[in-house]
Amino acid sequence: MMSIPSLPSAKAIQVDTRGALILEEESPETRDSRGIYLPNYVEPVSHIAVDIGGSLAKVVYFTRSPDHPRSPSITATRGSPSTVSLSHVSTPTSLSPESHDMPISSSSPSNHARNVNGALTPAVLDQNGTNGHVINRPPSLSDTTFQDSLLRRVSVQHLPGGSLNFERFETEHIDECIEFIETLIERSAQFNHVTIDEMRKSVKIMATGGGAHRFYERFTNELHVPVHREDEMECLIEGLKFLSLIPDEVYYFSDELIDKVSHGKPVLNGVNGVFERPSPDPPKYAVSFESHPTPQLPCLLVNIGSGVSIIKVDEDGSFERVSGTSLGGGTLWGLLTLLTPATNFDEMLALSEKGDNATVDMLVGDIYGQDYGRLGLKSTTIASSFGKVFKKDGKKVNFSAEDISKSLLYAVSNNIGQIAYMNAEKYNLDRIYFGGCFIRGHAATISTLSYAIRFWSKGTKRALFLRHEGFLGAIGAWIKNIGEADAS
């Protein structure tokens, strides 16, 4: 089905990632929270990791699933069968312009009902009553939250191995996150035939992100389990080191395709024969997955959540937060909340796909009537984001939500790309990893960040992305506990 690459041993990471597989995607909403199957890892202790940021709380936990997952199909992992291979590096997956998500698995829907199990280790799991139904669901949970979540989990019954599972909540509704973890512990007690008090003794919470401090008392008091707080940056780096060794986890906007857009056969625009910016049309957004990962240090990690942290990581894993910007996902979300009818981040991204930023942005051509050739500025280069929006003779002009969304997505992405590039240049780093919940596998975001790095570095540096982009911190917190357990 899939060759298991022989990975170099990664001493800094205690989790055995040999043979790791990314499990099938169940729905577009979970494209960044697909389980990761680790056939060679057996968890010594039960713990749940949570990374609480300004906008989102991310949860990671391990469930034993000793059988090789039934259908971690090559289709799910490597792209839909209709995708034509456009480069020789790995197998690119086309991100459809209609859907900004990774291709949806072609596996049968019946799989969903089968994979119902939210139980933690340590004991062998009891499958009774799990065939499509959740038993003993606490009445305090909403009708759909927990069941939906469990329906997305993947785990089966025998040792060894298991899966990492991923869940996301809004920090504003931290109650739901706490209830989810509570239910996870309760269910684990049931499956393991122990009392809830006994279960609590063998479970702990690894908490990171700003909310680990802000909500420390609540987690401790409401869950009745030990809560360990871990440094946010340390967790991000641990998460990155782990994820970058998972086959088909890392992807990038293919160099060849950027070349084609920026240097190759011209896509004419108007009469000046200048090149277009990357557009949502395939194949210009195709990405390549890294199926044979190698250690990725040194690198720069740009974590884009509500705000942006930029972290330099040395070859030995030591790191420093060297920069950041307050113009991040929260800025895009906040401004588009005020300016568009979209009610969530994905709706805003969907709007942006239909937009044309040239109605809103002032381009070089709008100012010069042509290229500013002496500076190498093309007429299509954005000179001023939102520069065309002003009241004409005191009257408000209406701009479409689509155009506004696209302009702002470009503005925020370009700006992050530029600041990231400058830091990569300063510290002489060629690999720039972008993580955080801002990206969401969104084609325009990925290509804009890639294009910005390509543009500013003149092709010498590469933007790299991760399927589990939003879970670096939570995975890192989960891993840090493994290290502690080994050390003790």
Added chain:
Amino acid sequence: MMSIPSLPSAKAIQVDTRGALILEEESPETRDSRGIYLPNYVEPVSHIAVDIGGSLAKVVYFTRSPDHPRSPSITATRGSPSTVSLSHVSTPTSLSPESHDMPISSSSPSNHARNVNGALTPAVLDQNGTNGHVINRPPSLSDTTFQDSLLRRVSVQHLPGGSLNFERFETEHIDECIEFIETLIERSAQFNHVTIDEMRKSVKIMATGGGAHRFYERFTNELHVPVHREDEMECLIEGLKFLSLIPDEVYYFSDELIDKVSHGKPVLNGVNGVFERPSPDPPKYAVSFESHPTPQLPCLLVNIGSGVSIIKVDEDGSFERVSGTSLGGGTLWGLLTLLTPATNFDEMLALSEKGDNATVDMLVGDIYGQDYGRLGLKSTTIASSFGKVFKKDGKKVNFSAEDISKSLLYAVSNNIGQIAYMNAEKYNLDRIYFGGCFIRGHAATISTLSYAIRFWSKGTKRALFLRHEGFLGAIGAWIKNIGEADAS
């Protein structure tokens, strides 16, 4: 009245700036367009310079005014008498929190009516009919535009010397700019007792900025005078070299005051004893003027118009546009047009002064509940601009126009400051000049840019500002013609 500093000879600049004086300010709206009196300069040719950007067209022209201006009072040039000197470097002028403009001159209003003269060189001027009335005003001009403009001009009657005059138009209304120049030429013909055709033979237009290309045909066809196009970046640098030698032109947020805010006596906020950000309260916004200027190269020039250009200038005056960002004045203006009832840039700036960004921005304290001490991030640091704006349970929350304006002003200014700093660091430049019509002498903008440079450079680099910040390009275009005339 005022000592004339002995300036080092500036070989690259042909205009004799010895004894230059900045003339009184006539109204808050013209605080950045006050005339500059040059007692030792006699113009060899008549020309008008225009710099047409994405949003604004800036006009510079010289008028003979052989008498020393009647009241270039020390008050107007150096700040209001009520200002207390807070540092030993030059004499600081306090920017009032209620008005974002430079102090208004205390001279008598009757001066306005006296200084009515829009005539160009070369002949000695006739004062007939200029006593408060504009003669032969073309009917095509609006009732107020030209008269208002002339009321703001300063010029008197004998050789030698004269004044540089400054005017600003919206690029959207380029007609008004062309009409203004046309009238200037017509009036000059009248004063010099020559026909309009003869006058046109001795006048030329020096045009720069993107609009020099976009509107070239219109200027040529409608004004019937030669139009010379000059490179935008070259003009900016020429303008900077000229202006930075004018006494009391350059100003900066005093180091001592930044020290007081960032390292000195703490201004406690909450229980953690952290320092406040600079706030609009004096003396934290006081600036110092450079009364004894010295050559300022090498330096970095950050020109903030609709978009932002960042130019490295070497000691010998050679230069390169090394960076830029599309997040500039047009972005602030455009977004606030969509988000607030303000109808012009100054109204938006006024709104921002009454706002509190903490209702809109997600601060480090909002995420952590405290400082993130390990990274040196204070609880008041902005983690995510607009990060607090999102629909609560699908409902829109209303935010005040004031708070939104302040948040966006901070976001754009901080971002420009950060990118400017990174370029200054890369090229090892300690002086960072900020020019362009974005700044408008606005206290919050100046202090935010200054604070950003101070913060990122750990106090090693200085943000510098110019009274005629928006006219660098136009002044440079005016000067370039002087050089050409000398060379020919």
